[in-house]
Structures are given as structure tokens and as C-alpha cells.
Amino acid sequence: MGGLGLSSSASGSTVDYEALRARIGQVTGRLRCSVEQLLSSQGVRTVLGEATFAGPHELSVKVPGDREVLHFDAAVVCTGSRPRIPEWAAPDGERVLTTRQAYPPPQLPEHLVVVGSGVTGVEFVHMFGSLGSQVSLIVSRQHVLPHKDPEVAAALEEELLRRGVALYKGARAAAIDRTGTGVVVHCDDGRSVAASHALLAVGSVPNSDHLGLELAGVKVDNWGYVPINHHCQTNIGHIYAAGDVSGKLPLSSVASMQGRKAAEHIMGLHTREHRHIDYDKAASAIFTEPEIADVGLAEAEAFATGRKIRVTKVPFGASARALINDDPRGFVKILSDPATGVVLGGSIVGDRASELISVIALAVTAGLKVPDLVESCLVHPSLAEAIADAAE
Secondary structure (H helix, E strand, O other): OHHHOEEEEOOEEEEOHHHHHHHHHHHHHHHHHHHHHHHHHOOOOOOOOEEEEEEOOEEEEEEOOEEEEEEOOOEEEOOOEEEOOOOOOOOOOOOEEEOOOOOOOOOOOOEEEEEOOOHHHHHHHHHHHHHOOEEEEEEOOOOOOOOOOHHHHHHHHHHHHHOOOEEEEOOOEEEEEEOOOOEEEEEOOOOEEEEOEEEEOOOEEEOOOOOOHHHHOOOOOOOOOOOOOOOOEOOOOOEEEOOHHHOOOOOHHHHHHHHHHHHHHHOOHHHOOOOOOOHHHOOEEEOOOOEEEEEEOOHHHHHHHOOOOEEEEEEHHHOHHHHHOOOOOOEEEEEEOOOOOEEEEEEEEEOOHHHHHHHHHHHHHHOOEHHHHHOOOOOOOOOOHHHHHHHO
């Protein structure tokens, strides 16, 4: 495990922080190299520089020591997003960090205050807590993951508390002061938290400014996102957008699918049998311990709209594989239509949830019914068996 930054001895396990940083660099470097080789093998010319639109069919690219003009028939805007920085915060890359500056951070925090209890926030809580940092989490509402299934959020909260994470519920961060030895995060209810470092995980903003989109006639909304249709086209038909900048689900998997759909449309392949992206059926995962994953209709959403659903649930404590692995935490929950049996959604909390959700995601996307899952003869013992059990 040394290459992963972990080492074991008679006195216990320790983290080699520099080895961990090197490992992160190696992985991202290999991925980058792989993509570059793939592009090169397909004859794609890569231009490294800062591009701005100069017109509806023209880009001006600032390259080292020069500027190059590119003319195009079609363009895809996929400039991503950047961390949102509230007015009351001033990240310095040392003690007050954004999510980009914290992976990896300049040093391992002794005590980290995470501001923001959404998906990104709880992932960083898990990461730093696992590395040995004391962690406090500012939770602006009454539970973490405010947009997820409350039962899922409760399961994660229980684990966070078990790991010693301090939760400041119903508090909104309002200011961060630097001290001689760290920071103090002040909340709007009068509470404050002193720590060595603070991490801002309060969302993101699209990288649509400074692109010259107005010169190409491309519209952006009030939040800076570039609206698209089901072909990923902007209001200018030959200019497309994909990824975070499009304002859809901020998931790498969604960005990849959008890029594919844009390419298909540019090449005219949409005239064949073609399925549009259904963002309501995109699977997502939260890489905490235990993992969390969901897809499709959420239970709270169904109740809020008055939709009738059938909810079935099985704990991993009833799974032979989970007991063999000595990790029976969590559960599998499946939502279906009580009249037709069609699988509408599901949530998983537990080991390898990010992998297991793929089975339910396939069922939701393909319109499979509960009996299709129940009658699937799955491997025994396996964690996936819990999906078939939950379907029953």
C-alpha cells in the first residue's frame, strides 16, 4: 500500500502525505496522457491556449507569444465551472481553501472546518477525516445532503458522528477570520468554530465569462449558464455546450454523454434511431464511507408531488456477502410504480454503492419491471443480491 500513501507497522497505520500527493499526480497524469494519445490517434489537433469567440464561426486563440485564428463549422463549449466564493470569504490557498486548492491541500490540516454540507462538502469531510484530521462541518439546514433522500442523509450523519465529526446544524457561515495559528469561522446564529484550516464547498459557477459568447450570439441565463436543447445545441444551432457550463447535472458522466450527443448531432447521426439524454435517470454517487448512490425518482420527490409509489428496502445486514466482508452498514431501497411494477428509482447506502447502482440505473433507463430484477439469477454470495431482495 506504500504506493497509495499508506504504510503499516506494529504500532498501526500511517499516512505518507507526500506519497499520497505523488499518487494523485500520477493518476491524473496517466489519465491526461491517455486522453492526449486517444485524440492524437484520431487525428485531432490540440491547440493549447485561451480561446474567445470572435464571431459565430471564428475563434481567437491566445497561444504562447502569438494569437491564432480558427474558423469552424461547429463548436462545443465545455469550459466547466469553478468553485463559488461567497462575498464574506477570501481564500488564500494556505488556511482558507477552495475545493480546487484542497485536493491535495498545501498541508494536512490538524482541524478542518468544512463550509457546505452538500455532496462535495461531505466527500471532503470523509477524505480529511480518514487522513486523520479533526473535522467540523457547517450544516446550513437540519441535515446534511439537503437534496437527497432524508433516510440516506440520516445514515451518513450517523457514520459522520461515529467518526467524531462535529456537526453545526442550522448554521450558515457568515465570515472567516485569519488568526495567528489558523482561522475562525463565524456563523449567523452567533456560533463560531476555531480551526487550523477552512474549506469552502458552497457550490460552483460556470466558466462562461470572458469567452466572447456575445460575439457569437450565444445566450447565457441569469446565472451564467449556457442553455441547451436535447441535442446540446445553444440558441445558435452550430454551437453546442456540454458539462457544468450547460447548467444540467454537474456530473462527469453527464458531461461525457452530452459530448457524445453533440458529436452525433454534428455528424447527422441523430436522424437514425436516437435516444435523448434523460437527466432524471442519471445515476450519481457520493464517495464517502459508506458510499451513497441513487438514480431516478426520489421518495421525497414522489411524496411531495402526491405520486403513488411502492417502496421496498433491504438492509445489507441481511446480505451474506456483506456479513462475510464484515461491513453490514446501509441498505438498498427501490421505488416502483404500484400499478405497473416499472422500476422508477432507487437508493443505495453501503460498500460499493457506486457500482451497484448501475443495476438499478439500467432498470430505470430501460423501463424494466420489478419482476425483471427479482427473477435475475445473480451471483451468490454477492452484494448485488440485495438489489433482487429489495425488489421483492
